[in-house]
Amino acid sequence: MLNSKDLATFRKRLLCWFRRFQRDLPWRRTKDPYRIWLSEIMLQQTRVAAAIPYYERFLQRFPDVRMLATAPQEEVLRWWAGLGYYTRARNLQKAAQEIVADYGGEFPTRWKDALALPGIGNYTAAAILSMAFGEKHAVLDGNVARVLARLGAIRGDLRESQRWQELQKTADGLLEPKYPGDWNQAVMELGATVCTPRSPQCLLCPVAQYCKGRRLGIAESIPEKRIKYTTVEVTLAAAVFVDGKGQTILYPPPKRTKEKASADHVPTLVSNMWHFPTLSVTAEPAGYLMAFLRRHTPGVQNRKWQLVPAGKVRHTVTYRAITVLPFLINVQKLPLITGAKQVPLRDISSLPVSNLTRKVARAALAAQLSFPPGAESNPFAPPPFRGALQVLR
Numbered sequence: 375m376l377n378s379k380d381l382a383t384f385r386k387r388l389l390c391w392f393r394r395f396q397r398d399l400p401w402r403r404t405k406d407p408y409r410i411w412l413s414e415i416m417l418q419q420t421r422v423a424a425a426i427p428y429y430e431r432f433l434q435r436f437p438d439v440r441m442l443a444t445a446p447q448e449e450v451l452r453w454w455a456g457l458g459y460y461t462r463a464r465n466l467q468k469a470a471q472e473i474v475a476d477y478g479g480e481f482p483t484r485w486k487d488a489l490a491l492p493g494i495g496n497y498t499a500a501a502i503l504s505m506a507f508g509e510k511h512a513v514l515d516g517n518v519a520r521v522l523a524r525l526g527a528i529r530g531d532l533r534e535s536q537r538w539q540e541l542q543k544t545a546d547g548l549l550e551p552k553y554p555g556d557w558n559q560a561v562m563e564l565g566a567t568v569c570t571p572r573s574p575q576c577l578l579c580p581v582a583q584y585c586k587g588r589r590l591g592i593a594e595s596i597p598e599k600r601i602k603y604t605t606v607e608v609t610l611a612a613a614v615f616v617d618g619k620g621q622t623i624l625y626p627p628p629k630r631t632k633e634k635a636s637a638d639h640v641p642t643l644v645s646n647m648w649h650f651p652t653l654s655v656t657a658e659p660a661g662y663l664m665a666f667l668r669r670h671t672p673g674v675q676n677r678k679w680q681l682v683p684a685g686k687v688r689h690t691v692t693y694r695a696i697t698v699l700p701f702l703i704n705v706q707k708l709p710l711i712t713g714a715k716q717v718p719l720r721d722i723s724s725l726p727v728s729n730l731t732r733k734v735a736r737a738a739l740a741a742q743l744s745f746p747p748g749a750e751s752n753p754f755a756p757p758p759f760r761g762a763l764q765v766l767r
């Protein structure tokens with residue numbers, strides 16, 4: 375791509391720019407592989423600004439790999455709650471356990487050992503090994519690929535296997551061997567702050583003179599748009615029971631099974647976390663929800679429950695646009711459901727729950743505030759929780 379003289383200048387310009395203008399991020403102030411690893415996992419599907427408070431809180435609770443390895447999984451998930459994509463947290467802990475068991479608590483420095491850990495692919499292994507140990511591995515993710523493709527005016531689907539391999543070769547060839555960690559971060563920083571997806575700021579770019587995409591005037595059209603999945607609309611109905619003490623019921627994370635999920639189960643949509651009794655509906659949500667509760671709650675046939683609609687909650691998971699219709703059910707005594715747990719509605723985060731479940735709880739609490747349970751119609755209803763909406767955040 376560049377002759378050796380240009381390559382040296384290219385590297386120098388980008389590194390100098392990075393050292394001068396890089397953002398001050400908590401994981402850039404350390405060489406601790408555990409901290410770098412944690413940041414890389416959190417940043418996989420989360421923006422930097424959103425990840426920072428989670429990163430700092432998580433490290434306060436699990437300051438090193440041993441603390442993480444020995445913690446109950448439920449607690450790890452609870453401290454991850456809100457970041458989404460919980461498989462990341464599960465794999466993080468599994469990898470921590472392997473690191474303690476097989477490497478005496480030290481992150482492995484060999485490429486193949488790092489790559490064998492759960493949740494660690496080529497990109498993450500290259501990032502950790504280069505930044506923590508100065509190993510010569512070039513990172514390549516969507517962000518870096520976009521920068522490289524613009525520099526070389528590479529068209530087409532960048533994720534196509536052959537093209538991706540060529541981009542990896544380009545990344546390897548550009549890597550500054552003396553400072554691989556800084557180099558990788560410099561390329562990523564360029565992609566995150568200057569060579570951004572929608573409108574690259576070429577006038578501020580330290581390597582603009584080497585950019586073929588800019589010269590040809592095609593930088594903004596690289597990468598080409600990928601084929602998008604059609605959005606699938608999903609409607610769920612959720613039951614939010616509340617007893618006189620403000621307690622509610624949550625179902626446990628669904629067990630993973632190879633068998634096709636039954637119509638009553640919506641495990642992936644509730645993130646394999648604790649959740650309200652929920653089912654997928656097409657029409658008459660209250661009727662279907664009541665029938666669902668009858669099937670799952672012993673003795674319910676004899677009870678008269680009033681299902682109070684609590685608005686709508688919208689949520690998006692990949693290509694699914696989910697609408698949840700929460701129903702508030704005030705009861706004197708919570709029904710007994712095998713495996714379910716009782717928790718305060720205003721503090722459901724005492725169990726690992728997803729953002730979606732939190733949104734449903736907020737909607738139910740809001741409904742309770744605007745629909746004060748009538749003393750005559752519902753003598754067992756709890757008083758409204760003032761300030762509860764803040765508690766759930």
Ligand code: SF4
Binds near residue numbers: 593
């Ligand atoms: S010149 Fe523009 S398109 Fe090229 S790398 Fe720099 S910011 Fe990206």
